[in-house]
Amino acid sequence: MSLIPALFGSLVFNDTVMKERLPKETYTALKNTIENGTPLDSNVANIVANTMKDWAVEKGATHFTHWFQPMTGITAEKHDSFISPTDDGRAIMEFSGKELIKGEPDASSFPNGGIRATFEARGYTAWDPTSYAFIKDGSLCIPTAFCAYGGESLDKKTPLLRSMETINTQALRILRLFGNKDVTRVITTVGAEQEYFLIDRKLYEKRRDLILCGRTLFGAKPPKGQELEDHYFGAIKTRVSEYMKDLDKELWRLGILSKTKHNEVAPAQHELAPIFTTTNTATDHNQLTMEMMKKVAERHGLVCLLHEKPFAGVNGSGKHNNWSLCTNTGVNLFEPGKSPYENAQFLLFLSAVIKGVDEYQDLLRISAAGAGNDHRLGANEAPPAIVSMFIGDDLAEVLDAIESGAEYKGKKVKSMNVGVDVLPNIPKDSTDRNRTSPFAFTGNKFEFRMLGSSDSIACTNMMINTIVAEELCGFADILEKADDFDKALTEIIRDTVKKHKRIIFNGNNYSDDWLDEAEKRGLLNLRTTPEALPYYVAEKNLKLFKKHKILTEREIRSRYEILLENYCKVLNIEALTMLDMAKKDILPAVVTYVKELTEAALAKKSLMPGIDRSVEESLIGRLSTLLNRFYGKIGELELALGESKNHTDIQDLSYYYQSEVFARMQELRATGDELESLTASKYWPFPIYADLLFSI
Ligand code: ADP
Ligand code: MG
Secondary structure (H helix, E strand, C coil): CCHHHHHCCCCEECHHHHHHHCCHHHHHHHHHHHHHCCCCCHHHHHHHHHHHHHHHHHCCCCEEEEEECECCCCCEEEEEECEEECCCCCEEECCCHHHHHEECCCCCCCCCCCCCCHHHCCEEEEECCCCCEEEECCEEEEEEEEEECCCCECECHHHHHHHHHHHHHHHHHHHHHCCCCCCCCEEEEEEEEEEEEEEEHHHHCCCHHHHHHCCCCCCCCCCCCCCCCCCCCCCCCHHHHHHHHHHHHHHHHCCCCEEEEEECCCCCEEEEEECCEEHHHHHHHHHHHHHHHHHHHHHCCEEEECCCCCCCCCCCCEEEEEEEEEECCCCECCCCCCCHHHHHHHHHHHHHHHHHHHHCHHHHHHCCCCCCCHHHHCCCCCCCCECCEECCHHHHHHHHHHHHCCCCCCCCCCCCCCCCCCCCCCCCCCCCCCCCCCEEECCCCEEECCCECCCCCHHHHHHHHHHHHHHHHHHHHHHHHCCCHHHHHHHHHHHHHHHHHHHECCCCCCCHHHHHHHHHCCCCECCCHHHHHHHHHCHHHHHHHHHCCCCCHHHHHHHHHHHHHHHHHHHHHHHHHHHHHHHHHHHHHHHHHHHHHHHHHHHHHHHCCCCCCHHHHHHHHHHHHHHHHHHHHHHHHHHHHHHHHHCCCHHHHHHHHHHHHHHHHHHHHHHHHHHHHHCCHHHCCCCCHHHHHHCC
16 A cells, blocks of 8 residues: 555655755755755756756646735635747747746735735735645646735735744744753644535535525525534545545645544534644645645535535534644654653743733734634634633643642642742643633644634734744743743743733633623623724734734734725625525515415415415415515615715724624525525525535
8 A cells, every 4th residue: 555655745846856856955055945044046046946847847737836825815826837939939848946936926906905006016926945836737836925016925924934933033042041952943833624514516506605605695494403413423425435535635645644534513514634734834735725625526516615604503614723833853842841841841831822822812813803704703603702721620720839839739740840949740641622712722732723714824823923932032031131040930930820810711612601701801802803803903913013023014904904805895795695696586486486375375266265275375474574574674785785885994894894784684684594484495596404414
């Protein structure tokens, strides 16, 4: 079974390929660029480009593209062929270092939040040598950053790369303080678990809401939903299993470590988890995974839905971002240690996360904000909009003991084994699972569960890296100057626990009690995207990103605006689609059914004037009343949409869409769903929930 190892990464210009194909000096120079950021000279770039091209052409590629991640949240590409004319009328395949390093897509239509006026619409893409190039659909894809002509970043990747540098710098300062001299680089690792729905393509094609919005805008609750919980981890149906096998193969070719697959809670819902890797690679891989999920589905007559809430009444889809810090010597910094000093170091890193999550709850919430995810977070689904942290009871006990200065008598640890003042030993494997926490410590990593299934993980990791770097920086500033290191260290940890323990919550995050409790603790509860986004431009956050050179104020303001704009546009499209379906499909269908009922009643009457027609008449009556109400709700939604023109400020407009337009949409839907439950199947204009969820 050596098939899979041969398949794995076969479409990736990875380290092995580089080592094999590049001249030794070129390989060393490139490695130096990848690992230490040393600028690449044009000679080296030319050799790399030519080697890449030869490799890609051998694999059947004819084109190349800079592959980037603009603020749309998906990836972008513009393909050029390798073809170059010769004097004698032939063509040869060429690819230069210049083309590898820099591209200038005509990029005036990417969201830029006011950074680029159209007269200076040029943006450029710059090779990111830290991500491997790969082949997709006959094109050599070169991962790049995307910037405006003035240098401002217009993509998700650039600030992520900057944040990885920052956390490396700050984590190294801490490691040096603990006497570590071998580690030269600290990297962040991420494994992104991806949820998705699979439905039949033929049914999908009959629903304009799914086609245009990715989610159902109408649909009455089916008799069976997820209440039996018979889908979760259940046997995978043949058709789905074929799909998953095919998908795995595509992902393995691209060097993506797809590892685990299982059925999720909702009917037709599934999950894929890869083995974790470096954050920027994990980000590329997650984008490619989402793309491949959709593409492979097509081959199987299926459609993969990545929307956060395709169906009301059953679970939505999220993405779990597992995050940790790892040294280049292979040590996971969130692995509780064996020796007292290792423990102390672990507790310090843990403190940085606790303090960071508490001080920057808003940023974490923003990193998962969007119209789609509001259906989960704002609706107290999984998890709620309140950011809190789970660390497990044992670790909580350790922190309690540190706070009170009391002796910690751990359940599993008998000896105190303290070398650093009063810092106790950490019980191993002390993290029971809490599946409701938005930010859970799961033994040696943190699992951030707020992300929506369609989100890019770049923003979240940029936020986590930056806030943890900021706290590590603050700690290092104190510790580097401390006369008594052990004492200062203990004080930092104790102080963090005292001031920030409100963010720790080990209970059930879905309970109503938690809402009250969180409010008492002063934690933020930003239910909707319009409520969350203004925090992006809060003074403390502008300061944070500026200090660590992640984003300038102009870049942040542009992102804030892009996110708001996107929110308003999504709601506008949804509202228009609803109106379209309501007027062109639902109304005519119900009218036709009422006509049939009326004709049936009349036919009965002419045949036998005295016969009971109460069923027909009652149905006609109920449907007519509902139809009337439905028509009224259409008018109200139209009016609300029309009035959106009165809101010129984008933040103001987003609130308006949230409170007015969305509310009218909900009302229209409720009436439409009632009509569905009373209308004969053969008249209903599109597939219903039971078909969509249980047809595979
Ligand atoms: P679950 O969360 O379902 O219990 P696991 O704990 O096995 O599952 O892992 C979930 C995800 O976390 C996987 O993608 C895995 O690769 C990733 N993961 C494991 N260790 C780390 C780590 N040190 N850094 C980042 N991600 C990790
Ligand atoms: Mg998980």
